[in-house]
Structures are given as C-alpha cells and as structure tokens.
Amino acid sequence: MTGAMLDVAWNHGTPGEPRIQVHHYDAGTVILRQSKRLNYEAPFMFLLFGADRALLLDTGATEDPARFPLRETVDGLVAEWLAAHPREGYELVVAHTHGHGDHVAADAQFADRPDTTVVAREVEAVREFFGFGEDWPTGTALFDLGGRELTLLGSPGHHASAVTVFDPATGFLLTGDTVLPGRLYAFDYPAFLATLDRMVDFASGHAVTHVIGCHVEMGRAPGREYPIGARYQPDERAPQMTPAQLTVVRDAARAVAGRRGVHRFDDFVVYNEPRKRDMYRLLAKGLAHKVLAPLRRRSAPAR
Numbered sequence: 175m176t177g178a179m180l181d182v183a184w185n186h187g188t189p190g191e192p193r194i195q196v197h198h199y200d201a202g203t204v205i206l207r208q209s210k211r212l213n214y215e216a217p218f219m220f221l222l223f224g225a226d227r228a229l230l231l232d233t234g235a236t237e238d239p240a241r242f243p244l245r246e247t248v249d250g251l252v253a254e255w256l257a258a259h260p261r262e263g264y265e266l267v268v269a270h271t272h273g274h275g276d277h278v279a280a281d282a283q284f285a286d287r288p289d290t291t292v293v294a295r296e297v298e299a300v301r302e303f304f305g306f307g308e309d310w311p312t313g314t315a316l317f318d319l320g321g322r323e324l325t326l327l328g329s330p331g332h333h334a335s336a337v338t339v340f341d342p343a344t345g346f347l348l349t350g351d352t353v354l355p356g357r358l359y360a361f362d363y364p365a366f367l368a369t370l371d372r373m374v375d376f377a378s379g380h381a382v383t384h385v386i387g388c389h390v391e392m393g394r395a396p397g398r399e400y401p402i403g404a405r406y407q408p409d410e411r412a413p414q415m416t417p418a419q420l421t422v423v424r425d426a427a428r429a430v431a432g433r434r435g436v437h438r439f440d441d442f443v444v445y446n447e448p449r450k451r452d453m454y455r456l457l458a459k460g461l462a463h464k465v466l467a468p469l470r471r472r473s474a475p476a477r
C-alpha cells in the first residue's frame with residue numbers, strides 16, 4: 175500500500191510547475207518539494223502531524239516569501255489538518271535535517287508564527303532541543319508529536335548538526351543529505367562512516383519502509399548523474415531508497431575509506447573528504463552543463 179503512495183510524478187524543473195509541490199502521502203504526512211525553477215537544489219521537505227504538534231523538517235533553499243511561499247503553504251496544510259482534527263493551541267516545530275543553507279533558508283518566515291518553535295541550525299541547539307544530552311551523536315532522542323513518537327539519530331559527517339529522523343507511523347527514515355540518490359558529500363569521513371553504521375544498525379531493528387533524503391541527483395540509468403546546478407531533470411529517479419540500498423551505501427563508503435576523492439556507484443556518488451580539485455571539477459561540469467543544456471534542449475525534438 176505504502177509503495178503506491180510514493181509513486182509520485184515529482185516536479186523536476188518543467189516551466190509552469192508549482193513553486194512548491196505538495197504530496198499527501200497519508201492524512202498526517204505531507205512531502206513538499208521546492209521547484210528546480212527556483213533553485214537547482216530542489217530540496218524535499220517533510221510535514222508530519224501528531225495529535226499535539228506538527229513537525230516541519232527543513233525550510234527549503236529560498237528565503238523570499240514572495241518567490242517561495244513556504245509559510246503560506248504550511249499554514250494552509252495545518253489549517254486543513256485542524257479542520258479535520260479540531261483542537262486548541264496546536265503547535266508547529268520547525269527543525270532541520272542539517273544546517274546547510276538549502277535546508278534552512280525560509281526559517282525566518284516562521285519567526286512570528288504563533289505556537290511555533292524554530293530550532294536553530296547549530297549543533298548545540300539541535301542537541302538541546304531534542305534532548306540528546308552527552309551521548310551525541312551515538313545516542314538517540316525521542317520526539318513525541320502526540321501519539322506519534324519519532325526517533326532521532328545524531329548523524330554528523332555531511333554536516334555537524336545533521337540528524338536522521340525515523341517515523342514509525344510511515345516507516346520513513348529521513349536521512350537529509352547523508353543518504354540520497356545523488357552526491358554524498360562526506361566532509362568528515364570517520365563521522366560519516368560511523369553515522370552510516372548507526373543508520374544500518376537502526377534500520378535492522380526497526381520497520382523502515384523507505385529511506386528518503388532531501389535531493390535527487392541521479393538519473394534512472396545506473397551511475398547516471400545530473401551535473402550540479404541542473405535545473406531540469408526529466409529523467410531523475412524517485413527520492414526514496416530501500417533499507418537494502420542503505421546497506422549498499424554503507425558498504426560502498428567503507429570500501430573507499432582512506433581514499434579521498436570521488437567514487438561513483440550505480441545509485442550514488444561518494445565524495446570522500448573532497449579536495450579542492452574534486453570540487454572544481456564538479457563545478458566546471460556544472461558550468462559546462464549550464465551553458466550547453468539550453469542549446470541541447472533547443473536542438474532536441476520536442477516531447
């Protein structure tokens with residue numbers, strides 16, 4: 175049943191597509207995606223409803239509410255949920271998979287929202303808010319939305335304040351930018367490996383249905399990757415991965431430990447503490463694509 179509900183025609187940069195795509199996975203679970211027309215990062219965001227509060231995980235890559243009306247969209251979704259589940263003083267918590275700019279950009283849109291807590295992006299704030307205590311990042315923290323208790327795993331490696339969120343109601347393991355079908359930038363490799371080990375251990379003991387990160391950069395063909403900066407990805411694959419693929423990521427990451435640089439696999443690319451030249455090469459490819467893609471599109475037959 176759940177598989178069908180992720181069979182979504184996601185926005186991928188088509189002219190005229192909505193700035194924020196809203197997908198109701200179930201009555202209490204909404205997946206949002208920012209349009210690639212606004213920002214090539216096109217992050218996914220998650221809105222999870224419990225009996226007492228909702229969690230908005232990530233606020234996208236664009237600050238300006240006129241261009242990126244996230245607050246308006248979320249307010250509408252909360253009002254819709256409350257109309258079906260009336261109650262007083264319903265809270266919204268805005269938190270993040272990690273603190274990079276393309277996940278926190280619209281935080282300020284929620285600053286003056288009533289009954290709302292915006293968790294700061296820094297690791298200290300994340301640890302304190304969720305109650306990780308001293309055993310960060312090895313311990314877990316529980317966060318109860320009201321009849322829906324999430325488990326958070328400290329997940330540094332891509333970013334110091336990264337967390338992974340497990341939602342037992344859907345079986346989603348939300349992995350931010352740590353695990354996704356695309357480029358896995360591991361800036362602190364030992365921390366990244368330890369995080370992947372903890373994720374795999376956790377998944378082996380819990381009913382994880384889908385592993386879902388925040389971006390898609392791979393095309394459907396194995397090993398095919400869209401360049402950085404791509405604003406049109408007609409052949410991108412689905413965002414969700416399986417628990418088995420999570421183990422494949424961990425095993426692949428282990429296999430290239432100690433070898434700095436770029437390592438390509440069918441479903442993802444590992445950037446092991448990328449050097450300057452790795453990042454320059456990535457950006458040069460992106461730039462070439464930016465110049466050439468419109469020309470290619472113009473000469474390609476319309477579909």
Ligand SMILES: [Zn+2]
Nearest residue numbers: 274276351388
């Ligand atoms: Zn990101």
